Amino acid sequence: MCPAVLKAAPPTLTQQFEVQTAWSRLAVDGLPAAIRQNARLFGSGSQIVHEGDEVPAVICVVGGWIGLSKSLDDGETQLVDLILPGEFIFALGADRFTSALQVEAITDCVVATIPSAQWTQLKMATPELESLRQALSGASRARIAERMLRLGRGSAEMRIAHALLELCLRLRAIGDGADRTFHIPLTQQQLGEFTGLSSVHVCRTLRRLERNGIIDVADHMDVRVINSARLAEIAKVDLNHLCEEILPDCEPM
Amino acid sequence: MCPAVLKAAPPTLTQQFEVQTAWSRLAVDGLPAAIRQNARLFGSGSQIVHEGDEVPAVICVVGGWIGLSKSLDDGETQLVDLILPGEFIFALGADRFTSALQVEAITDCVVATIPSAQWTQLKMATPELESLRQALSGASRARIAERMLRLGRGSAEMRIAHALLELCLRLRAIGDGADRTFHIPLTQQQLGEFTGLSSVHVCRTLRRLERNGIIDVADHMDVRVINSARLAEIAKVDLNHLCEEILPDCEPM
DNA sequence: CGTAGGGTTGAGAGGTCTCAAAGCGAGTGG
DNA sequence: CCACTCGCTTTGAGACCTCTCAACCCTACG
Numbered sequence: 001m002c003p004a005v006l007k008a009a010p011p012t013l014t015q016q017f018e019v020q021t022a023w024s025r026l027a028v029d030g031l032p033a034a035i036r037q038n039a040r041l042f043g044s045g046s047q048i049v050h051e052g053d054e055v056p057a058v059i060c061v062v063g064g065w066i067g068l069s070k071s072l073d074d075g076e077t078q079l080v081d082l083i084l085p086g087e088f089i090f091a092l093g094a095d096r097f098t099s100a101l102q103v104e105a106i107t108d109c110v111v112a113t114i115p116s117a118q119w120t121q122l123k124m125a126t127p128e129l130e131s132l133r134q135a136l137s138g139a140s141r142a143r144i145a146e147r148m149l150r151l152g153r154g155s156a157e158m159r160i161a162h163a164l165l166e167l168c169l170r171l172r173a174i175g176d177g178a179d180r181t182f183h184i185p186l187t188q189q190q191l192g193e194f195t196g197l198s199s200v201h202v203c204r205t206l207r208r209l210e211r212n213g214i215i216d217v218a219d220h221m222d223v224r225v226i227n228s229a230r231l232a233e234i235a236k237v238d239l240n241h242l243c244e245e246i247l248p249d250c251e252p253m
Numbered sequence: 254m255c256p257a258v259l260k261a262a263p264p265t266l267t268q269q270f271e272v273q274t275a276w277s278r279l280a281v282d283g284l285p286a287a288i289r290q291n292a293r294l295f296g297s298g299s300q301i302v303h304e305g306d307e308v309p310a311v312i313c314v315v316g317g318w319i320g321l322s323k324s325l326d327d328g329e330t331q332l333v334d335l336i337l338p339g340e341f342i343f344a345l346g347a348d349r350f351t352s353a354l355q356v357e358a359i360t361d362c363v364v365a366t367i368p369s370a371q372w373t374q375l376k377m378a379t380p381e382l383e384s385l386r387q388a389l390s391g392a393s394r395a396r397i398a399e400r401m402l403r404l405g406r407g408s409a410e411m412r413i414a415h416a417l418l419e420l421c422l423r424l425r426a427i428g429d430g431a432d433r434t435f436h437i438p439l440t441q442q443q444l445g446e447f448t449g450l451s452s453v454h455v456c457r458t459l460r461r462l463e464r465n466g467i468i469d470v471a472d473h474m475d476v477r478v479i480n481s482a483r484l485a486e487i488a489k490v491d492l493n494h495l496c497e498e499i500l501p502d503c504e505p506m
Numbered sequence: 507c508g509t510a511g512g513g514t515t516g517a518g519a520g521g522t523c524t525c526a527a528a529g530c531g532a533g534t535g536g
Numbered sequence: 537c538c539a540c541t542c543g544c545t546t547t548g549a550g551a552c553c554t555c556t557c558a559a560c561c562c563t564a565c566g
Contacts, residue, residue: 070402072489078402091391100395100498137390138344142353144397149323149331151404152449156522187544196405198523203546219531220544236325245353409554440512451555456514472563473512507566514561522553529546536539 030122031129035060038112042105048113049092049103057119058133059089064109065185068101069193079194081144082106082167086174090137107185135248143246146237151196154236159195160205161235164215166246168225169239173247180225191221209234283375284382288313291365295358301366302345302356310372311386312342317362318438321354322446332447334397335359335420339427343390360438388501396499399490404449407489412448413458414488417468419499421478422492426500433478444474462487 039062042048048066049055059066066083080101083089092099105111114122123129143166150159167184171177184191188206189199197205209215214231216224225231232239292315295301301319302308312319319336333354336342345352358364367375376382396419403412420437424430437444441459442452450458462468467484469477478484485492 068398070398072402072406074489076402076406078398078405080398080401091387091394098497100391101398134344138353141344141394144401145321145323145331145333145354148333148397148401148404149325149329151401152331152446153325153329189544193405199545200524200547201522203544204522207546236327244351442512452513453515453556454554457554460514509564509566511564512562514559516557516559518556520553520555522551524549524551526548527546528548530544531542532544533542534540536537 030125034114034118034122035062035112038114038118039110040112042109042111044105044107044109046105047102048105048111049099055092055099056113057090057116058114059083059103060112060114061085061087061089062110062112064111065106066109066111067104067106067190069104070101077193078196079190081140082194084170084174087140088133088136089140090133106190139246139248146242146246147195150235156195156197156201156205157208157234158236159197160191160202160209161214161231162237163191163195164223164225165228165231165235165237165239165242168223169243169247180228182223184221184223186221188221283378287367287371287375288315288365291367291371292363293365295362295364297358297360297362299358300355301358301364302352308345308352309366310343310369311367312336312356313365313367314338314340314342315363315365317364318359319362319364320357320359320443322357323354330446331449332443334393335447337423337427340393341386341389343386343393359443392499392501399495399499400448403488409448409450409454409458410461410487411489412450413444413455413462414467414484415490416444416448417476417478418481418484418488418490418492418495421476422496422500433481435476437474437476439474441474 038060042064044064048059061083063085065085066089067079068081068083068089069077069079071077089103092101092103146166147159147162150162154162164184168177168180168182171182176182186194187199188202191197192199192202195202206215206217209231210217212230214225214227214234216226218224228239291313295317297317301312314336316338318338319342320332321334321336321342322330322332324330342356345354345356399419400412400415403415407415417437421430421433421435424435429435439447440452441455444450445452445455448455459468459470462484463470465483467478467480467487469479471477481492
């Protein structure tokens with residue numbers, strides 16, 4: 001079920017660096033090399049770091065979607081954050097050796113895990129990496145807070161609407177989902193784990209939004225936002241504000 | 254309602270440094286001085302950083318409880334994290350100028366906000382500060398993930414039980430709440446904002462736990478955990494594991 | 507003594523969950 | 537090429553949990 005690592009990263013991986021990201025615009029010489037050197041391919045569903053594993057200092061997602069999750073013993077799972085291409089994962093645990101979160105490949109993906117020692121070296125060479133870390137982990141924290149607010153206080157509709165808008169903005173930021181059409185590589189079950197809903201209720205909620213002409217969902221989560229103003233209203237978000245908050249840099253939609 | 258800053262920190266503040274913390278055990282010469290220099294007293298309810306404000310690099314909580322929260326326009330609020338004496342707040346926003354969270358004094362408290370420039374200097378002088386940052390922000394992230402899991406998937410009882418255990422452990426770690434008796438300076442309303450419940454339901458849930466002989470709650474949140482094994486079972490936590498995860502260093506209870 | 511801010515308790519409404527069954531599409535082996 | 541299976545989606549029905557509203561109590565405080 002979980003084919004572990006597929007294979008060492010093939011040379012073509014370099015092409016994936018074309019994703020426009022915060023760090024690709026930074027003049028950080030060592031970083032691309034370090035990423036290239038550590039990049040590996042993971043099959044969808046495979047664990048990149050197990051909960052409790054020794055963890056690398058930084059995990060760079062080059063291509064594909066990563067999920068950070070946490071589970072109860074009975075299997076109930078919460079997707080705490082989704083990491084998209086161009087984003088990094090920092091500070092997985094309280095000590096530097098144990099991960100508090102499970103890091104799983106949602107889709108097939110290319111990921112570079114950078115060991116602490118190497119990261120320290122890189123930071124010596126390029127102090128800008130510190131601002132990069134700050135920007136990316138701040139953005140992650142902001143996203144999580146925003147989601148947590150709706151998890152604690154919002155309706156199913158609000159949570160779904162918010163999740164769709166968040167993902168739409170983030171995808172746009174990496175050059176995907178222009179014209180507010182995009183694919184979400186999650187099952188309704190996983191979207192439920194992300195929003196704290198049962199898969200059944202995710203389905204109902206999506207269809208209600210669709211019936212009301214706010215979005216359109218085709219085969220397996222091909223989403224088109226038809227009425228983004230209305231969707232933002234349901235999600236109770238200010239799009240401009242959300243954008244500034246959850247993206248390292250941005251323009252509104 | 255919100256008396257802003259009460260006054261500049263009086264000399265007696267130094268006494269509050271007695272709290273045993275991760276960083277007090279670190280040989281970091283510059284830090285206590287920097288904290289003393291920037292420490293101020295805030296009255297309960299006052300804003301330390303407003304959502305959207307320019308933010309300091311680090312906020313050090315010397316005494317009292319701080320709440321990090323996020324609100325919807327209609328006033329619905331989620332307490333994303335609670336910061337206790339000895340803990341620091343890092344990386345409030347995606348850019349370094351805008352806070353994604355509201356930072357509010359829950360009780361009267363002593364807080365030192367360290368500007369970016371000074372923090373950078375301190376880090377130059379004492380590289381260990383980097384591990385400190387990593388430990389503390391990792392712990393915060395772990396706590397948030399743990400809570401988010403229960404927010405998304407758990408019952409009211411599980412959330413309350415977890416919150417009580419988390420706070421009990423964290424208080425014990427700073428020398429408070431030995432014998433599993435401790436005071437939580439939150440109203441039931443605020444505990445509801447922390448756990449994603451209405452204040453009414455917080456009340457009912459606490460009383461149910463009390464009726465079942467698991468905890469005892471006296472005037473205004475003086476909590477005594479009577480049956481910690483049962484409470485952990487309800488919270489679905491492994492105390493040892495939780496301890497390692499959410500505290501920078503620890504012993505189980 | 508009156509007021510205000512919590513806490514407690516009840517009743518009813520509503521949202522979300524679970525269980526269950528059926529539909530659909532892609533991949534597989536006959 | 538067709539059955540078959542498997543995973544995912546869709547829909548219905550009923551149960552259950554939590555919310556809201558509302559009243560009352562209690563304590564601290566002016």
